[in-house]
Amino acid sequence: MATRVGIVDIAMTPGAESKDNFLDQVYKVTKEVLDKAGIKRADVGTVISAASDVFHGGMSCANSYYWDAGGAFLKNGSRQDGESLFAFIYAVMRILSGSFDTALVLGVCKGSENPENDMLTHFFTDPFYQRQVGLNETVAAALQMREYMDKYGITGEQCAKVVVKNLGNALRNPYAHIKKRVDVDDVLNSETVLYPLKQMECAPKSEGIVAILLAKEDVAKRLTNKPVWFKGYGSSMDAFYLGDRDLLDGQLKQAAKRAYDMAGVSNPKKEIDVAEVCEPYAFQELLWYEDLGFCAPGEGGKLIDSAATNMDGNIPVNPSGGVLATNPYVSRGLYRLAEAFLQVQGKAGERQIDKKVNTALAHGTHGFAGQCHAVAIIGN
Amino acid sequence: MEKKSEYDILTDKVAIPYEIAAGPTWTRFFEGFRQEKIYGTRCRKCKRVLVPARSFCPRCFVDTDEWIEISQEGSIVSWALTEYEYYGMPTKPPFIGALIRLDGTDSNFLHLIGGFDLSDPEFVRKTVKNGMKVRAVWNKEKKGHIMDIKYFEPVK
Numbered sequence: 001m002a003t004r005v006g007i008v009d010i011a012m013t014p015g016a017e018s019k020d021n022f023l024d025q026v027y028k029v030t031k032e033v034l035d036k037a038g039i040k041r042a043d044v045g046t047v048i049s050a051a052s053d054v055f056h057g058g059m060s061c062a063n064s065y066y067w068d069a070g071g072a073f074l075k076n077g078s079r080q081d082g083e084s085l086f087a088f089i090y091a092v093m094r095i096l097s098g099s100f101d102t103a104l105v106l107g108v109c110k111g112s113e114n115p116e117n118d119m120l121t122h123f124f125t126d127p128f129y130q131r132q133v134g135l136n137e138t139v140a141a142a143l144q145m146r147e148y149m150d151k152y153g154i155t156g157e158q159c160a161k162v163v164v165k166n167l168g169n170a171l172r173n174p175y176a177h178i179k180k181r182v183d184v185d186d187v188l189n190s191e192t193v194l195y196p197l198k199q200m201e202c203a204p205k206s207e208g209i210v211a212i213l214l215a216k217e218d219v220a221k222r223l224t225n226k227p228v229w230f231k232g233y234g235s236s237m238d239a240f241y242l243g244d245r246d247l248l249d250g251q252l253k254q255a256a257k258r259a260y261d262m263a264g265v266s267n268p269k270k271e272i273d274v275a276e277v278c279e280p281y282a283f284q285e286l287l288w289y290e291d292l293g294f295c296a297p298g299e300g301g302k303l304i305d306s307a308a309t310n311m312d313g314n315i316p317v318n319p320s321g322g323v324l325a326t327n328p329y330v331s332r333g334l335y336r337l338a339e340a341f342l343q344v345q346g347k348a349g350e351r352q353i354d355k356k357v358n359t360a361l362a363h364g365t366h367g368f369a370g371q372c373h374a375v376a377i378i379g380n
Numbered sequence: 381m382e383k384k385s386e387y388d389i390l391t392d393k394v395a396i397p398y399e400i401a402a403g404p405t406w407t408r409f410f411e412g413f414r415q416e417k418i419y420g421t422r423c424r425k426c427k428r429v430l431v432p433a434r435s436f437c438p439r440c441f442v443d444t445d446e447w448i449e450i451s452q453e454g455s456i457v458s459w460a461l462t463e464y465e466y467y468g469m470p471t472k473p474p475f476i477g478a479l480i481r482l483d484g485t486d487s488n489f490l491h492l493i494g495g496f497d498l499s500d501p502e503f504v505r506k507t508v509k510n511g512m513k514v515r516a517v518w519n520k521e522k523k524g525h526i527m528d529i530k531y532f533e534p535v536k
C-alpha cells in the first residue's frame with residue numbers, strides 16, 4: 001500500500017432510547033469526533049454514511065436530510081445501505097486513492113423510532129415467495145439455530161451462555177442499551193420467541209449514531225499520538241433465497257479469509273487479541289467463532305464452555321456486550337469497529353481487556369442468517 | 381404532536397402501494413400452481429434442480445431454461461413455529477415456517493407445515509422433527525399464488 005490509513009478517533013451515542021432529535025444527535029456525534037481530533041469541518045475531506053433510511057428511518061433519500069448534521073454540506077460524499085462496515089472500507093479506499101487526506105464515516109440509526117425489527121426485516125424478502133410465507137430475520141435465525149443444534153449437538157445452555165457473557169460485559173459499557181445481570185436459567189426461562197429461540201437470545205432494537213474519523217498516515221500521526229491502523233478487510237455475500245443456501249456453511253469463512261490474507265494473519269486464534277462480532281441471535285456468535293477460525297467446525301459450543309471468549313480468556317469476544325446488548329441495526333458493524341478501536345487504544349475504560357491489544361477484529365452482518373458478512377482487522 | 385416525555389413525539393405511518401411485475405418465470409411457475417404442479421428448473425452446467433423455478437443459476441450464472449415438474453413430497457430440513465403477529469404480516473400465526481428439501485431437488489423450498497393442531501407449542505415440538513417426510517396440500521381455490529399450497533403435511 002502506498003500509504004497507511006489510520007483511525008484517528010471515534011464518537012458514538014449510547015444505545016438506549018433518547019428523546020433527543022435525530023438531526024441533533026448526528027450533529028453532536030460528528031462535532032464530538034472533530035473536536036477530539038482537533039479539526040474543523042472544513043478539514044474533512046469526504047463523508048461516507050451508512051444508513052437504511054426507508055424502513056429504519058421512515059424517510060427516503062434521508063442522507064440529504066442528515067447531510068448537514070454530519071458535517072457534509074458542500075462536500076464530496078456518499079451513502080451506503082446494508083452492512084455498515086462497507087462504509088468503512090469505502091472511506092479507507094477513498095483515502096488510499098490519494099484523493100482525500102481525511103474521511104469521516106457515519107453510521108446512523110435511531111432504532112427507538114422504528115417499529116419492531118421483524119416487521120422491517122420482513123421486507124428484506126421478495127414479494128412473490130418468501131414474504132408470503134412469513135419469512136423475516138428471526139424466522140431465518142430460528143431455522144438456522146435448529147439446524148445448528150441438530151447437526152453438532154449444540155445445547156440450549158451453550159447458546160444461553162453467549163447472552164450471559166455479553167450482557168455481563170455490557171454492564172461495564174456506558175454505551176450499552178440492555179444492562180442486566182443474567183444467568184443461564186434466566187435466559188432459558190425467558191419467553192420463547194420462535195422455538196428454539198428465547199427472547200433474551202434475540203437482540204433488541206437500539207439507537208446508534210457513530211462517527212469514525214480516518215486519515216492518511218502522516219495526517220493521522222499529526223492528529224493523534226495513538227492512531228489505530230487499518231490492516232485488512234473482507235466481505236462476502238451469499239445467495240438470496242434462504243433455501244438456496246447451506247445455513248451452516250455460510251460466507252463468513254470467505255470474508256474472514258480475505259481480511260486475514262490482507263492483514264497477514266495466518267493463525268487468527270493466536271493473532272487476534274480481541275474480537276467484536278455481530279450476533280443478533282445468541283447462537284450465531286458460536287457459529288461465527290467457527291467461521292472466524294477461533295475453533296473447528298461444530299466446536300463453537302465447546303469454545304464458550306471453555307471460557308476462552310470471556311473478558312479474561314485467550315480470545316475475548318464482545319467486551320462491549322455485542323449486539324445482544326446494543327443493536328443499532330444499521331450501524332451495528334461500525335459499533336463493533338468503534339469498540340475494537342477503543343480496545344487497541346487501551347481506552348475502553350472498565351471494559352478494557354486485561355492484556356495488550358495489538359490486533360483487533362470487527363465483524364458485521366446484514367440480511368438473513370448471515371447472508372452478508374464483513375470483517376475488518378485493525379491494530380497497532 | 382403527543383406529549384409522552386419532556387419533548388414532543390410525532391406519530392407517523394406510511395402506507396404506499398406498489399405494482400410489482402412477476403415476469404415470465406414467476407408467471408409460469410404460478411400457472412403450474414393452478415394445476416397443482418410445482419416446477420423447478422435445472423441448471424445445464426451444475427445440474428442442480430432449483431425450486432422455485434428461476435431464469436438463471438446464481439452459481440454458474442447461465443440461463444436455466446429446462447423446466448422440470450418437482451415431487452410434492454420431501455423432508456424437513458429445518459422448521460420454526462411463529463406465534464406472534466406484527467403489522468403487515470401476510471400469514472396469520474400460529475404457523476410453522478420450514479425449509480423443505482423436495483425429493484429430487486438441490487435447494488430447499490420455504491413453505492409452511494400444517495394439517496394438525498398448532499395451538500399447543502409442546503404438541504408441535506413433539507410432532508415436527510427435522511428429516512420428517514411431508515407432502516403438499518393444495519387449497520381448492522387457486523389464485524396463482526404461493527399460498528395455493530395450503531401447507532405441507534406429515535406423510536403418515
